[in-house]
Amino acid sequence: MGMTAPDLLIDIGNSRVKWALTPLRQTGALAEHEAAAHQADPAGIVALLPECRPARIAVSQVLGAELGARLGLALQSRYGIAPVLARVRPDHCGLRIAYADPARLGVDRWLAMLAARRLSSAQPVIVAMAGTALTLDVVDAHGRHLGGFIAPGLHTARHAMLASTRFDHQSGQEDPAGLGTTTEACVASGARLACLGALDRGAALAPANAQKWIGGGDAATLARDLPDWRVVPNPVLSGLMAMLEATD
Missing domain, CATH: 3.30.420.40 (ATPase, nucleotide binding domain)
Incomplete structure (x- = not known):
């Protein structure tokens, strides 16, 4: 065969x-x-x-x-x-989007939610994407998108702070696990803690039993301090696979 x-x-x-x-x-x-x-x-x-x-x-x-x-x-x-x-659809694969104008929702966020919905076994789920932007979306057990947030990503926040101040940028350790001991490390620590805080507060707005997923280029870095979050490789590609499966 x-x-x-x-x-x-x-x-x-x-x-x-x-x-x-x-x-x-x-x-x-x-x-x-x-x-x-x-x-x-x-x-x-x-x-x-x-x-x-x-x-x-x-x-x-x-x-x-x-x-x-x-x-x-x-x-x-x-x-x-x-x-x-791929284009965002208001009601597809059991996922119903909260936006009044679904076209305003990023297709990458929509696909990540499709992937999560496909694998969550009808449980509520939190889907975060950590890249240029940090995004978070919440989907309940019935496939209803409850909304989300968009914030600066880890590197975006760091670079914006350094670019908008008079800090004399010097090379060196810029990704501390805790408190920084140089200006650059302090900026990096602030950006990291801001992302972690946003994810923590976003999760607090979701159903208590929601599964927590995070994908994107900085997912593994942030997940070191998110023990109850699951790093999901390639959520957008997995969402494309779910989208195609719905047409079979």
């Missing part, structure tokens, strides 16, 4: 592209995945993707409608099939 063609899942963030291959219509872990920096050029992004003959292509991108349209054409030219461009 021949091999089943995989699905190609693509997550295009502000500066990096991640992709994964997963067996068609098979639930489980992503079979293969990789990440690379990009320059917001559709042809360049497509050149970073794997050589394969996918059955389906699903894309999440946060760079705007114009780039999304050009990217769709570039993907179709290379792989011979039109990609599914």
Whole structure:
């Protein structure tokens, strides 16, 4: 019996592209995945993707409608099939969005919630994404999105403080576990504690039995001080997989 063609899942963030291959219509872990920096050029992004003959292509991108349209054409030219461009839907896969205008919700947040909803066994869930921004969303046991917050991410907060003050920046230890002993370390500690405090207060607004998930580039760093949170690799890619499964 021949091999089943995989699905190609693509997550295009502000500066990096991640992709994964997963067996068609098979639930489980992503079979293969990789990440690379990009320059917001559709042809360049497509050149970073794997050589394969996918059955389906699903894309999440946060760079705007114009780039999304050009990217769709570039993907179709290379792989011979039109990609599914993820867009936020108010009621999909058992997830009902709280926003009055769902188009205002970031597609990456929506996909992360889809992934959490798929794996949470109908329990309430808190989904945090720690990247350029720190986001948190809460979904109840019935799939109702209760809302969330957006705050500066770990590095965004640190760089904003250093850029907006007269601090004389010097290289050295800038990621202390506790209190800093240099200006840079104090700024880094403040940014870290601000993120941890935001996550703690956000969790306090969620149902008491909610599962706590965190993904994104700084998830592992923050999770060192979040013992009851689960680090979830590639939540956006997992959300794309859940989105495709709903069409089977």
